[in-house]
Amino acid sequence: MAVRRTVDNPETAALPAAAAPTRVGYGTLLRTPGAWTFLVPAFAARLPYAMLSLAIVLLIRQTNGSYGVAGTVAAVAAVAQALVGPQTGRLADRFGQAAVLVPSVLVHAVSVGALIALALGHAPVWTLFAAGAPAGATVPQIGAMVRARWVAKLAEQPPAHLNTAFAFESVTDEFTFVIGPVLAGAMATAVSPAAALIAEATLTVVGGLAFAAQRRTAPARHLPEPGVRRTSALASPGVRLLAGVFLGVGSVFGGMQISVTATAQAAGQSGLAGVVYGIFAGGSMLAGVLYGLVAWRRSAQQRMLGCYALLVVGCSTLWAMPNLTTLAVAGLVCGLAIAPTLITGYMLVETLVADGAKTEAFTWLTGAIGLGLAVGSTVAGPLIDANGSWAGFLVPLAGSGLGLVALVTFRRLLVAPGAQTRTVARSGSAVASLVGASER
Template sequence: MASTVTSKSSRPGYGQLLRTRGAWTFLLPGFAARQPFAMLTISIVLLVQHTTGSYGAAGAVAAATGVSMALFAPYGGRLTDRYGQRTVLLPGVLVHSLSGVSLTMLALAHAPLWALFAAAVPTGASVPQVGPMVRARWGVKLQGSPLMTTAAAFESVTDELTFVFGPLLATALCTAVNPAAGLLSEAALTLVGGLLFAAQKSTQPPVADVTHARVEHASALRVPGVRVLVVTFLGIGSVFGGMQVSLAAFSDSIGKPGLNGVLYGVFAAGNMLSGVVCGAIAWKAAPQQRLVIGYAALTLTASGLWTAHSAVVLAGLGLLVGMCIAPALINGYTLVESLVPAQVRTEAFTWLTGAVALGQAAAVTVAGQLEDRLWDGAGFLVPMAGTVLALATLVSLRSWLSPSQGTTTATRGAAPRDPVAVGEM
C-alpha cells in the first residue's frame, strides 16, 4: 500500500529530488524526447531561407508552426489527462515526424509558400508535449512534498538546457551537413525519444476511471487561477520573442551580427543560474507571493531594455531579465499543483507552455515591425508592454491563485487521490 511522501531532510535539494524512486526512468527518455522541440524553429528558418532566399518567408512558416502548437497543445493535454500519456503520445510522435519530413520535402522541391504553411500547421499542432508530461509525472511522485518547488526548478533548468543545445545542434547540422539535416534530425529524434518515453508506463499518471469515479472532466482553463497564469506566461513569452528579434537587430545595427549569440547566451545563462538557485532554497513564502514579487522584478528589468545603447549595458540588463524569468516560471508551474486536480494537470501545464509559445510568436511579429518602422531598439518595447500588462493582471487577480479556487472547479465527483510513495535509492 502506498505511503505518504516523506523526506529525510526539511530542506529540499536536487540530490534528494533525483533519488526519488523511479525518477530516472522517465527523466532520461523525457530529456531526449523534448530536445528536438528546441531544434524545430531554427531548423525551419534555416531550411526555408535556403530554399526561398527570404527570411520573411522562413519566419512566417516558423511562426505558423509556433502558433499551431500553442493553439493545439492544450487539447492534446486534455486528451492526455483523459486517456493517458502513452495513448496520446504514440500517434502524436508519428504524425509529427511524418509532417516534419513532408515539410522538408516540400521545401526542397521549392513548393509554393501556401504548401509550406499547409505542412507547417500539422507539424506544430502535433509537437509532443513531453515537458508537461514530465511535470505531471513529478506531480504524482511528489504529491504533497516540499520537493515540488525543486522539481519545478529542475524542469525549468532542463528546458533551458534544451534551448541551449538544441539550436546549436540544428545550426551545425544545417550549415555543416545539409540545410535539410536539422529538420530531418528533429523528426527522427522526436520519433525515437517519444517512443522511449511512452514505453515508461509505470511512472505515467493514472487515468481516472470515469465509470467508477464518475469524474466529470472540464477544461483546466475553467479554473480562475489557471487563466491568471496563462496571462502571466503570455507576458513571459513576450520577453522571449522580443529579445530574440531585438538582440539580433541591435547586433546588426552596430555591425557585429555575431554578437547576437553572445548576448542571448548571457540572457539564457541568467535564466539557468536563477533556476538552479531557486530549486536549492527552502522557501518560506507562499508561491503566490513569490510569483508576484518575482514578476514585478521581471517587469522592472524588462522595462529598462529599450534604454540600453551599448553591448555591455544590454548584456547586463539581459542577464538580470534572465535571472527574473526562471522564478516566474517555477512558481507558476508550482501553483498548478495546488490549483488543479491530477485529472486535468497535464492540460493545465500545456496551457502554460502554449501561452509562452503564443506570446513569443506574437512578440516576434510585433518586435520585427517596430524594428523596421521605428528606431533601432524599438523592439525592446514589446517585453516592457507584455510584462506590464501581465503584471497588472496578476496583481489585480492574485486572489484567484488561492488553492480554494482550484480543484473543485475543474472536476466534480472525483475520487480522492491516494498518497504516492516516494523512496530513496
C-alpha cells in the same frame, strides 16, 4: 474526496518562527525511485522544442529573405502548438501518455520533412504555413508530462519536494534553451538550416518514443466517472490567469529569438545568435537552480508578483543595447527572472486543479508560452523589417508589462477554492504544509 495540494496561503506572508520551511536538495529528489528512467529520455525529447522556432526562422529567412515571413511561419507553428497541446494533455490524462506520444512524434517528423521540402523548393508562402501548423501541433508535450509524473511520484511527500521538482524541471527546460539554440545555430551555419530542422525531428522521434516506453513511471489514467461531466482545467479562473500571464513570458521568448537573430546578422555575426540567446537562457537556468534550493517563507502568490516585476525590469533595457556583447549581458540579467516565474507559476497551477486534469493544466501554461512566443515573433518581425533590430526588443517589454498588469489586478484568483490550512509535523520538526480538500 480528492486531496488537493496547496502550496501557500496568500494571507500568510511568512511561516511562524517555530515552523521553519523545509529545504529539499536536488540529490534527495534525484534519488526518487524510477526518476532517472524517465528523466533521461525526457531531456532528449524536450531539446527539439528549444530548436524548432529558431531553426524555422533561419530556414525561411534563407529561402524567402523576409524576417516577417520567417517570424510568421514560426508563429503559425507556435499557435498550433498552443491550441492543440492542451488537448493532447487532456487526452494523456484520460488515455495515458504513451497513447498520445507515439502518433504525435511520427506526425511531427513527417510535417517537418514537408516544411523543409517546401522551403527549399521555394513553394508559395501559404504552403509553408500549411506545413508549419501540423509541425507545431505535434510537438510532444514532454515538460507537462514529466511534471505530471513528479506530481504522481511525490503525492505523499511534503510540498517542498514538489517545489524542488518543479525547480529542477524549469532548470532542465532552460538548459535545453541553452543547448537547443546553440545547436540549431551551429548546424545552420556549419551545414544548413535544413540540417538543423532534420536534427530537431530526429531527436523528437527518438526521445519521444523512448520516453513513451517508460510506462511504469507514468501517472495513472483518469477515466471519467459514469454520469460525471469532465471539466477542463481551463474552467479554473486561476488557471486562466496564469495562462494569460504566461503569454507575456512567451512574448519575451518570441521577441528575443527573432530580435537577437536580426541583431547578430546585422552585425555580420549570425553564428552568434544562438550563443547570445543561450546566455539569456543560461541566466534563467542559474536563477532556477538557486530558487529551488531556497526554503521560501514568502507565499507563492507574493513570489509570483515579485519575479514577474523583475522580468519587466529586465526587459526594459534590451532595446537600448548597442552591440552583441552588451545585449548578451542584458539578456543574462533578464533571464534571471524567467525560471523563478515559471517555477512559481507551475507550483500555483498544480494547486488549482484536481488530479485528473494536472497534465492538461501544465500544458495550458506551456501552450500559453508557445502562443506568446508566436505573437512575439509575429509582431517583432515586421517591426524589425521596418525599423531595425532594436525595435523588436520592444515586444518583450510590452508583453511582460501587460502580463504584470493582469497579475496584479487579478492576483486573488490564484487561491485554490476551499483551501484549508493545517500544520503537519515531519522528521521531528514543524513543517508548514497547506492542504486543501475538495470533492470531485
